[in-house]
Amino acid sequence: MSFPARAVVDLSAIASNVRSLRAHAPTAQVMAVVKADAYGHGLVPAARAALAGGATWLGAAQMDEALALRAAGLSEPRVLTWLYAPGAPLARAIEADVDLAVSSAAALAEVVAAARLVGRTARVHLKVDTGLGRNGLTPADLADVLPAGLRAQADGALALVGIWSHLAFADEPDHPTVRAQHGVFADAVRLVESAGAALEVRHLANSAATLTSPQVHYDLVRPGIAVYGLSPVPQLGSSADFGLVPAMTFEAELATVKRVPAGHGVSYAHQYVTSRDTVLGVVPVGYADGVPRHASGTPERPGGPVRVGDRTVGVAGRVCMDQVVLDLGPDATEQPGDRVELFGTGADGGPTAEDWARVAGTISYEIVTRVSRGVPREYVGLDGAVPSLAASSASASAGAGAGTGAAL
Structure with a gap:
């Protein structure tokens, strides 16, 4: 290409950053969040680099991103997607073994219907709004939706494998809302578990909380920007202070x-x-x-x-x-x-x-x-050739559009 500029992405830096994040949260698994084309770094190359660094989960906000990861041959890691509107291709996601977040009673009903349509159990994470005021079930909604979820679990339509939430002030670890949201989340976890859900993971920590709030690490942390080497709390520490390298x-x-x-x-x-x-x-x-x-x-x-x-x-x-x-x-x-x-x-x-x-x-x-x-994106690090962003994106999109197929 003759374009007179480029974004050079160091995949070894991404892998190293994930290793640093694992050290900050030694009791938890790491979900590398690769939404928004891996924060501009390239969805599939960045995801592979994060896995090389020890991530065992990938987080993709949009369903097309999750399907593209599977279409690119990333069949081993668990993949969670959470931001979708009515009519989303839930059946395809379930067939592709993508975990689905549920943030409303209507979403739960659609997931159950899609699971029954394809004859496969959907893996569901209940998203709880603990105070951010964005996506998620309010605590009252959770109490109302939970019985329907357990009934669907009993007949094999879904498995309640996770519960999660997102912090409003994670970049200010001493802010009172962090403790308050943690308390609401702990209550939600107790409610779901006491009702009979055998949860695999509970997750609350984003990049900032992974680095600064160990009390909310639970079983899984979900760093995003820190995976790419940027400090989520520059007022508290630089990338270097947290052992991160901009990629x-x-x-x-x-x-x-x-x-x-x-x-x-x-x-x-x-x-x-x-x-x-x-x-x-x-x-x-x-x-x-x-x-x-x-x-x-x-x-x-x-x-x-x-x-x-x-x-x-x-x-x-x-x-x-x-x-x-x-x-x-x-x-x-x-x-x-x-x-x-x-x-x-x-x-x-x-x-x-x-x-x-x-x-x-x-x-x-x-x-x-x-x-x-x-x-253009150019990739360095992690020995071996890495496809260009255009090539990998086109391949992933074509695979996602064609269904899951043998790539899974």
Whole structure:
């Protein structure tokens, strides 16, 4: 491909991060959450890397993601999917041995009907809303739905194998809601178990709770962003502090380099004007490629940081749809084709996704997940060739669309 930028994904870093997360939660299994195309890193390659690091579960928010994992030949790990609307292909998921979350009475009824249709027991995790106010059964709803679930379990339509919830303030481990939600969850676990469900797993901890709240580890932890080496609690510790290494490096080549005089406007609306004779460099990626427009820069407030050689400069002026401009300084010697790094591991002092998040007023999760699929992914680490993102995604999608078949 001739695209002048790429996201280089270090699969060995993903595997190493999972090993670090296992050390933080030694009494629990690890579910590597690979939703949103593995936070932009590539669904199937990232999932394989997480399994190499010791994950035994994979978490996919969307059912198509779960089916794509199975279609790619990942038949061994347990896969959980949880975000679906009425009419979702539940029968296909059950045939593919995908665990299903149930967040409402209506969802339970659909799962039971689908299981009976295909003549196979559905593996169900009851999702409880313990205080986040998002998806899930309220405690009152759980008490109402549980008898129907147990009846369906008794006749073989489903097996209640898990119960789970999600924390609202996991990134603030001392926040009172963490203890409160933990209490509601513990009550829900007791209710379900006392009613006769033989649960395999109870899970509450996301990345932040995996790293900071061991009291909520239970049988299984569900790290997401930490799998990819980014700290979920940057105010408490950096990636390195938690033994994590950012897995994605977003890099490009300079498209053009030119010298301009002092007082020259740069990019739309001239919110950046050069204060001296200087050299401008154009990087051929912009907001269509995932560079946040909120990371535009002014002379007073530098934009998103970009590593050029051994120095870091901020985006000058507005981020455009497909390019950004850098003020390289009057003594710049860079030439078109020279490599620049928008973000990476930070090991050499270069910018990280967290640095971009601070400039853009967002979180590192958004920075990596918004890198467009049009930006090629290149995979390194974990000996052996890894298919490109485009090839692996096309293969997985084709397999998912064709049904489960022999790949399972």
